[in-house]
Amino acid sequence: MSEKRLNWAIAILLLAFVTLSFAYSVINPLHEATDELRHYRFVQHMVQFHSLPVQGAMACSEQGHHPPLYYAVAALATGWIDTGHDICYEPPTNPFWAYHYWDVGVDNKNQYLHGEEEAFPWSGEALAAHLARMVNILIGAGVVFVTYLIGRTVWPTRPYLALGGAAIVAFNPMFLYMAGAINNDVIAALAGAAITLASVRLLRDEEGLSWRWGLVFGLLYGLALMSKFNLAAIIVTIELAVTWVAWRKKQWRQWLVVNTLLVLVALMIAGWWFVRNQILYGEPTGIERLTELWGVRDPADSLELAFLELPYVWTSLWGRFGYGQIPLPGIFYNLLGVVALLSLVGLFIPLLRRNKEELAAYGPYLLILSVNVVIFFAVIFNYLLVSPAGPMGRFFFPALPSLALLMIYGLSRWLAFLPTPDDGRKALRGSVLSGLAAGGLLLLSLIALFGYLAPAYARPPDYDQADLTNISGASFGGLVTLQGYDIAQDSIRPGDQVDVTLYWEVMAEPPGDYLLFVHLIDEHGLMVAQRDTHPGLGRFPASQWQVGDRFQDTVAVDVPEVAYTPAEAVISVGFYAPQEGYRLGVNAPNGTVLGDALPLGTVPIVPDAAAQGIPNPQWQNFDNDLALIGYEYDQRQLAPGQSLSVTLYWQALAETMPDYEVQLRLLDESGWIMETLQERPLAGASSTAEWTPGDIVVDRHEIEINPAMAPGVYHVQLALQRVEDNKRPVLVDEYGRWLSDKLPLAELRVVP
Numbered sequence: 001m002s003e004k005r006l007n008w009a010i011a012i013l014l015l016a017f018v019t020l021s022f023a024y025s026v027i028n029p030l031h032e033a034t035d036e037l038r039h040y041r042f043v044q045h046m047v048q049f050h051s052l053p054v055q056g057a058m059a060c061s062e063q064g065h066h067p068p069l070y071y072a073v074a075a076l077a078t079g080w081i082d083t084g085h086d087i088c089y090e091p092p093t094n095p096f097w098a099y100h101y102w103d104v105g106v107d108n109k110n111q112y113l114h115g116e117e118e119a120f121p122w123s124g125e126a127l128a129a130h131l132a133r134m135v136n137i138l139i140g141a142g143v144v145f146v147t148y149l150i151g152r153t154v155w156p157t158r159p160y161l162a163l164g165g166a167a168i169v170a171f172n173p174m175f176l177y178m179a180g181a182i183n184n185d186v187i188a189a190l191a192g193a194a195i196t197l198a199s200v201r202l203l204r205d206e207e208g209l210s211w212r213w214g215l216v217f218g219l220l221y222g223l224a225l226m227s228k229f230n231l232a233a234i235i236v237t238i239e240l241a242v243t244w245v246a247w248r249k250k251q252w253r254q255w256l257v258v259n260t261l262l263v264l265v266a267l268m269i270a271g272w273w274f275v276r277n278q279i280l281y282g283e284p285t286g287i288e289r290l291t292e293l294w295g296v297r298d299p300a301d302s303l304e305l306a307f308l309e310l311p312y313v314w315t316s317l318w319g320r321f322g323y324g325q326i327p328l329p330g331i332f333y334n335l336l337g338v339v340a341l342l343s344l345v346g347l348f349i350p351l352l353r354r355n356k357e358e359l360a361a362y363g364p365y366l367l368i369l370s371v372n373v374v375i376f377f378a379v380i381f382n383y384l385l386v387s388p389a390g391p392m393g394r395f396f397f398p399a400l401p402s403l404a405l406l407m408i409y410g411l412s413r414w415l416a417f418l419p420t421p422d423d424g425r426k427a428l429r430g431s432v433l434s435g436l437a438a439g440g441l442l443l444l445s446l447i448a449l450f451g452y453l454a455p456a457y458a459r460p461p462d463y464d465q466a467d468l469t470n471i472s473g474a475s476f477g478g479l480v481t482l483q484g485y486d487i488a489q490d491s492i493r494p495g496d497q498v499d500v501t502l503y504w505e506v507m508a509e510p511p512g513d514y515l516l517f518v519h520l521i522d523e524h525g526l527m528v529a530q531r532d533t534h535p536g537l538g539r540f541p542a543s544q545w546q547v548g549d550r551f552q553d554t555v556a557v558d559v560p561e562v563a564y565t566p567a568e569a570v571i572s573v574g575f576y577a578p579q580e581g582y583r584l585g586v587n588a589p590n591g592t593v594l595g596d597a598l599p600l601g602t603v604p605i606v607p608d609a610a611a612q613g614i615p616n617p618q619w620q621n622f623d624n625d626l627a628l629i630g631y632e633y634d635q636r637q638l639a640p641g642q643s644l645s646v647t648l649y650w651q652a653l654a655e656t657m658p659d660y661e662v663q664l665r666l667l668d669e670s671g672w673i674m675e676t677l678q679e680r681p682l683a684g685a686s687s688t689a690e691w692t693p694g695d696i697v698v699d700r701h702e703i704e705i706n707p708a709m710a711p712g713v714y715h716v717q718l719a720l721q722r723v724e725d726n727k728r729p730v731l732v733d734e735y736g737r738w739l740s741d742k743l744p745l746a747e748l749r750v751v752p
Contacts, residue, residue, distance in 0.1 A: 006159050010148050013163065013438075017170040017179075020445060021140055023745040025133045025180030027454045029114040030126060031091060033181035034323050034392070038063040039071070043132055044087050046075035054280060055088040055289045058087035064392050065290045067273055068186040069226040070139075075130040083125040094538045095578075098554075101325035107556065108538040109326050109456035113513075115544060115744055127492050132182045140179030140186050144170045146193040147401035153200045154365040154405065160427065164434030168404035171441035171461075173319035173328075173448035178394055182227050191224035192372070192398025195234050199241035199368050208245050209254035211261060216267025217242070220279060224398075225270035231398055233379050237372050238262070244364060291387075291499060298681025300387040306384035308736050309391035317400075319448045328448055343410030350413060366409070369402040408437060434495050460536040460551040463503050474598050476575050477584030479514070480545070481505045482598065487571060491604040492620060494563040497556045498603055504535070506549040510542040515578050518555050519597065522568040522606075524636050526571045526713060528605065531557040542575075561618040564636070564746040565607040572597040612700050614649050620743055622720050623729030625657040626650050626688060628743070629696070633716075637749045641707040644748070646716060648699040650681065652691035659689040659723040664701055666714050674714065677703050678721065711752050716745040 031037040041062035046054045053064035053184060091112040099108040118126045147169045151162025169175060179186050198216050202209075223683045224231040239259075246255035274284035281289040297305075315333045316324060347366070350358040378400035385390060398404075415429050468484030475481050481504070488499035500518055516535050520528040533555060540551055559569075563744050574597040575584040583596035608617045614630035621627045627650070634645035646664055659680070666675040681699040691697065703716075719742045721728050728741035 006163075006368065009163055010145065010166065012193070013148075013166055013170055016139055016143060016442070017144050017176070018141055019615060020171070020449070021137045021179040022175045023180075024133075024177050024449055025130065025137065026120075027449065027457070028177065028180060028321070029110065029112070030118055030129050032111055032322050032457070033108045033178065033183065034394070036182045037090065039184065040066075040129055041087050042066065042071045043074045043078065043182070044083065045130075046071055047079045048087060052276075055286060056292075058088060058697065059089070062087065065229075065286045066184055067226045067229060067270070069223065070136070070184040073187075074135050074182070077135050078128040078131045081124070081128040081131070083128050085125055089125075089674070094534060096533045096538055098325040099533070100321065101323070102327065104124050104327055104329050104452065106455050106458075106537060106539065107190060108533060109322060110538050111322065113541050113543075114533070114537075122309050127637070129182065134178055136182065136186045137179050139190050140175065143175075143179075143186065143189045143193050143401065146190065146197050147404060148192065150197045150200055150369075150401055151405050151408075153197065153204060154362065154369075156408075158412075158427075160430040160434045161405070161412060164408035164412075164430075164437050166406035168407060168441060169400055171438060172317075172400070172404075173316060173385065173441075173445045173446045174321075174393060175397070175400065176445055176449075177319070177321055177453070178397075183394070185397050188224075188228035188231055189397035191220070191227040191231055192234055192376075193401040195220045195224060195238060196368065196372055196402055199237055200365050201239050202245055203247055203364050203368070205245070208249040209242065209251045209258050209684050210252075211257055212256040213242070213272030214261025215265055217258065218262040219269065219747070222266040222269025225266065226273065229287075230379050230383075230395060230399075231377075233375050234398060236375050237368060240371055241368055242463060244367075261519070263565060268571055295388055297386050297388060302385050304382060305738075309384050310381075312391040313384075313393050313396070315393070316391065317396055319444070321448075321453050321456070324556070326452060328452055332447075339411070342414070343407040346413040347406060349416060353416065355416075362409075366406070369406050372399045372402040373406065375399065378489065395520060401546040408434060411437065457539060459540050460553060462550050468503055470600075472600075473589035473600070474594060475507065475587045475589075476598075477514075478587075479506070479508050479542075479584065480575075481507055481508050482573070483550075485573075485600050487601055487603065489603060491606055492559055493606055493608055494559055494565060494616070495556050495561040498529075498571065499554055499556050500573070500600065501552060501554040502573060504550065506545040506547055509547060510545055512543055512574040513578065514542045514584060516555070517574055517576060517597075518551070518557050519561065519572050520557060520603070520604075521572065522567040522569050524749060526749060528563050528567060528746075529557050529559045531555055559605065560744075560746075561620070562743065562745050563605055563633070564633075565605050565616055567605040568602050569605055570602050572599045574598060583691065592680030615647075616746075621653070621732045625654045625690070625729055625734060626652050626720075628718070631718075631745060633746070633748060635748075636746075637751050638705060640705055640709045640711075640752055642701045642704060642705050644716075646699070646701050646703065646745075648681075648718070650691075650695075650697045650699055652688070652693050652697070655693060657688055657691065659687050660720045660729075661723055662699065662701065663719040663721055664703055665717040665719075666703060666705075668719055669713055674709060675703055675706065677701055680723075705750065711750050713747050714748055715747045718743045718745055 018525060031040065038061050041060065042053055045062055052068055053062045055064040094108060094110055094113055096108045097111045122130050144166050148162045148166035151165045152159060155161045198220055202213055221238060224234060242255060242258055246252055277286040278284045315327060318333065318336050320327050376396050376550045379394050383395060412430055414432055465483065470485050472484055474480040482502060483505050484503040486501040492498050515532055518531045522528050535553060536551060537553060574586065576582065585596055586594040588594055617630045617634040620628060620629055628648060629651050630649035632647045638644060661678050661680055663678045666672050668674055683701065719728055730741045731739040731743060733739055
């Protein structure tokens with residue numbers, strides 16, 4: 001491929017990246033990206049106060065622990081705009097944000113409620129935010145281009161590898177997304193790429209070390225430290241390259257000169273930042289102050305958790321938008337994992353085939369790229385050990401160019417098993433491989449953008465009146481009419497969800513926001529399950545309605561695993577004002593008053609067919625020691641002065657376990673503890689320390705109801721407590737995630 005064609009190819013790739021990243025930026029509403037609001041506040045702090053933020057000094061968080069390079073550039077680009085807001089301004093929040101954040105879909109994926117103030121043509125805050133995003137898009141284009149330059153340096157006769165590696169970076173959906181948002185991870189990627197480029201070019205320098213390399217590395221390392229502090233670790237990459245050249249060329253005096261200049265120049269650029277931190281926080285990094293504000297983990301206790309979080313790191317490296325609540329389907333991550341595994345194996349093919357020519361020509365460069373990948377994996381893993389905010393693939397961005405180039409090279413090595421062609425056919429095969437990698441990721445980035453990111457924030461769909469089956473026509477407060485509805489399930493089991501689709505038409509503009517509720521209420525009048533949300537699953541709040549708007553909501557209501565069975569649950573819907581608490585009245589089409597909630601139908605809640613005689617079967621795993629596999633009340637309605645018999649069905653899991661007490665509490669609707677019973681199983685007659693794995697224990701307890709207890713709805717809360725130290729085991733889900741140390745059981749009613 002001629003240089004002219006290569007120039008055209010990289011130009012087209014850069015244009016495609018800028019176009020796609022801009023599309024991600026336009027579709028992604030303001031401040032929905034991870035920590036974007038806090039990064040934006042940093043920029044605005046510099047614009048409005050002409051100074052750097054101090055951690056904890058403001059009433060709001062503004063990422064003041066980060067070095068200021070990106071924020072200073074963004075402030076220069078946006079300083080002329082009057083946003084009309086102070087630094088701590090926060091858009092209206094969606095209280096139901098991140099409902100089932102792990103699910104693929106559109107259910108309350110937005111953290112904020114977005115209105116016309118964000119629409120194009122932009123002005124005020126929207127203009128400032130989008131310009132700050134544009135700064136990042138251009139920086140991201142720089143990352144793509146530098147990745148290409150690294151590839152050209154490593155494989156000067158194989159430009160298709162450089163283009164393929166650059167395309168993997170350019171069409172990584174997560175990199176496109178973050179480049180179209182306000183953050184310092186993209187400039188960190190540029191700093192990491194620039195240092196990697198300098199490192200591999202040093203290996204190509206025939207003269208070896210000289211004082212100029214000290215200036216280059218000092219400048220780049222200083223700017224890296226001003227980009228993001230985790231780039232401090234990239235000194236290992238620099239030293240590997242410098243020491244390798246010094247060893248090969250016996251330039252140990254030059255090695256000393258280069259390192260001296262590196263330190264001096266880096267200190268000139270970034271030293272003031274560490275001095276400032278020392279003065280403000282009593283230590284040069286500011287990390288201790290950060291952990292005071294954000295929390296910290298004990299590495300001794302979090303090693304297992306860190307390993308459990310690695311899959312999240314992988315998925316968020318390629319495409320997990322927002323705060324992780326907008327994932328892609330698992331098949332995409334699995335396919336990327338297969339490709340990465342093939343690439344890793346491919347890296348060893350020259351070694352296994354004893355291709356000394358290949359190893360001699362590219363071994364040192366591949367070592368630089370590989371060490372860079374290992375360094376930033378270690379940085380992330382260390383962060384997982386000490387911080388709850390650790391499992392973020394974007395922290396790996398400084399090594400993303402290295403990873404991309406290693407992946408395309410590893411894949412290309414599989415071509416060695418094909419019949420040996422001439423040089424022209426080899427280049428053609430390599431070009432086809434790079435084209436397939438680029439095309440595959442380009443397709444993924446488009447699917448991620450239009451198939452998952454855009455729908456997560458789009459207005460809910462319209463409907464055709466002629467397609468409605470269950471016609472209603474009920475009016476809610478004269479504001480909105482339920483034209484029809486569908487209930488997807490004929491019956492449900494505990495742990496399932498019921499899907500209720502509602503077809504709305506707006507009749508009048510509401511004075512503010514009203515929240516939608518869907519309730520499942522059993523034959524005793526007790527709440528089985530409920531779901532509250534902004535209309536449109538957060539994407540179309542009532543304050544944005546216009547007369548004539550029509551939209552459909554499909555609201556999923558989770559039925560708790562502890563739901564009492566068998567039961568007949570009535571599904572009802574309504575609206576309420578979140579601040580005042582009142583509900584909108586419901587009227588039939590003829591004007592008849594129907595109350596403040598509209599019953600839609602009844603759905604049976606049935607026990608699991610494989611329950612084997614255990615009432616209310618389930619699996620509640622308490623710290624892998626024992627599991628609650630069922631429970632039962634002797635009555636659901638009782639009077640003050642009576643006793644409630646609660647029978648718990650336990651299964652022992654661990655070979656050895658502590659001596660646990662069972663704690664049962666009766667709580668009222670506001671959460672106040674009304675009664676507490678705490679004793680060993682079997683009314684104190686059994687010790688869990690004596691149970692063996694597989695034992696099923698039927699454990700009955702009696703809770704006395706205070707004669708003075710007011711009539712009303714109450715629920716039973718179950719917990720375990722170790723006798724030796726009063727610590728509670730936590731519930732663990734099927735993925736190993738820690739949940740709560742308390743389990744609410746089904747409601748009951750105290751009657752006069």
